[in-house]
Amino acid sequence: MSLPRTLVAMMVAALGGEMAHAADASRQAATSPAALAIIVRDDTGRDVRLAAPARRIVTLSPHATELMVAAGAGDRLVGVDQNSDYPPEMKRLAQVGNPLNLDIERVLALKPDLIVAWDYAASGSTAGKLPMALLDSLGIAVFYSRPAVLADIPITLDRFGRLAGTDAVATPRAAQLRQQLQSLTATYAGQTPVRTFYQLSGQPIYTLNNRGIIGDALRLCGADNVFGTLPAAAPMVSVEGVLLANPQVIVVGASKGAGAAGAAGADGNAALAQWKAFAPGLTAAARGHLFVADADRMHRPGPRMIEETRTLCEHIDQARSPK
Known part of the structure; x- marks a missing residue:
């Protein structure tokens, strides 16, 4: 038995409304703060979460400073450790000591939304653990970095690009580094x-x-x-x-x-x-x-x-x- 045309029309209209509502809900979910959050796993296996790309970054290791600059986030750096001297202009930034002797007050005064520190724990050391835990407890995102092999360098570069929202710079630069490593591997393999x-x-x-x-x-x-x-x-x-x-x-x-x-x-x-x-x-x-x-x-x-x-x-x- 065929349904009356009026009933069919009502059913189609109702279905269309439900679909539009579902699409609306989907759009809202996609633009919610949780969906827009940046989540990057650090070298300790922790997920570091940012509500938006980092704009005020403090690095506590020279390698992290160099990699942030290479990732296109040099203009986001507001403070560095005392040994970060490359690129040379980094020496003009505020120095906050190092994880073993960190000037917590100066770090807080810089109002960072991201801190990148060396992972001393990977070598069995507790160096710098207390100040990092304190900063973490204050709600400041702390990313621990410790590249273990050469292939980790471009991986870290990609991660820093995601944290700073500078993927357009970081991604091709990481690809170049991977290509360099592949070239070296091909040259010296089997020697x-x-x-x-x-x-x-x-x-x-x-x-x-x-x-x-x-x-x-x-x-x-x-x-x-x-x-x-x-x-x-x-x-x-x-x-x-x-x-x-x-x-x-x-x-x-x-x-x-x-x-x-x-x-x-x-x-x-x-x-x-x-x-x-x-x-x-x-x-x-x-x-x-x-x-x-x-x-x-x-x-x-x-x-x-x-x-x-x-x-x-x-x-x-x-x-x-x-x-």
Whole structure:
């Protein structure tokens, strides 16, 4: 039995009204504060939530400062830690100390809507935990950053772009960094391993194992880290231990700034001169494979670290060619 035309018309009108109401509700839900919130997971696994893109950012680590600038958010930075000196104009911003000695009052005076801090907890340290917890309790969003491998650098850049609403800058820049890493991987994959000693400091002598981001850079270059299997992240070693390992390449991480001291006060050239004295018994010294890596670039997991890794790989590769 067919329905009367009037009834059909009423049913269609009612259905149309319900659909319009549903569409309205859907639009309202899409534009609600909850739907517009920015949620980004940090390196501790916490979801950091912002109601809107961050406009006043404080960074408490040099790598975070560099990455925020690279992400196009340099104009959003209102304060930095005392060691953030790149780009140079960052030194003109308010300095708030560091997570170990943070000036809480100065941080609060800057009225940040986002703080980016190094994740010390990943290394088992409680350094900076109390001031960060205090800031978090005051309702200030805290994002913990600790890139563990080189591939984490473009990932972090993307995340910072989302937090600051600068994806248009961050996304293509992150893609460039990924391309650089892919190029390095393709170049050095399958190359003959080169026994390498990476020196972090001079007196006492500290090195690093394979688990950190510098260890990842060495691995990408095809280096066989002679102390890579030690349990400590930054083990102390002796001169005798280095001589016994007899690396083909020695790399010293030190600042290349004019007159500046390197990592932990060890001057790079002075450290290399000490190893030269052990030639010809020390292979790296005998063959001249002694290099300085710029600590300001290599020890800060930002875009410049990937560039410095290319230089590191080129140095290591020289040891593959007989002299």
